[in-house]
Amino acid sequence: MRAKIINLPKIIDPRGNLSFFEHPNQLPFEIARTYWIYDVPGGERRGSHAFKEQQEFIIALSGSFDVVLHDGQNEQKFTLNRSYYGLYIPKMLWRTLENFSTNSLALIVSDKSYDGNDYIRDFEEFKNLRNEK
Numbered sequence: 001m002r003a004k005i006i007n008l009p010k011i012i013d014p015r016g017n018l019s020f021f022e023h024p025n026q027l028p029f030e031i032a033r034t035y036w037i038y039d040v041p042g043g044e045r046r047g048s049h050a051f052k053e054q055q056e057f058i059i060a061l062s063g064s065f066d067v068v069l070h071d072g073q074n075e076q077k078f079t080l081n082r083s084y085y086g087l088y089i090p091k092m093l094w095r096t097l098e099n100f101s102t103n104s105l106a107l108i109v110s111d112k113s114y115d116g117n118d119y120i121r122d123f124e125e126f127k128n129l130r131n132e133k
Helices: 123-132
Strands: 004-007 033-038 046-051 056-062 065-070 075-080 085-089 094-098 105-110
Touching (some): 065 085, 075 085
Antiparallel strands (some): 046 094
16 A cells, blocks of 8 residues: 545534544554654654554644655655645655644554564665565
């Protein structure tokens, strides 16, 4: 499966809108871990790694940021700026989050608990592993 934007249900109500996601209706995996990124100083980047096995789904709950994905040969950029859609990222894609707006909040859910051995933190190593397949 490739990276893709997943639109989420948007329940419009004059008291405030509501969106949600669940497996298997919106997410292609069961959630094992949830974390969020916030208070990112101007110009900073987050991520800059790939996962051997982990899949993720990223939403901009507030503000905006870009997710730059690389498959070892091609790069693709997604701008996340609404809380009613998110980006599904399968395993073995290099990801960098950048261009954070003030007060942005990135919510990330994944199908694995934290495992430092699942991370690939060297881009050249990632390209070698990716292009072997």
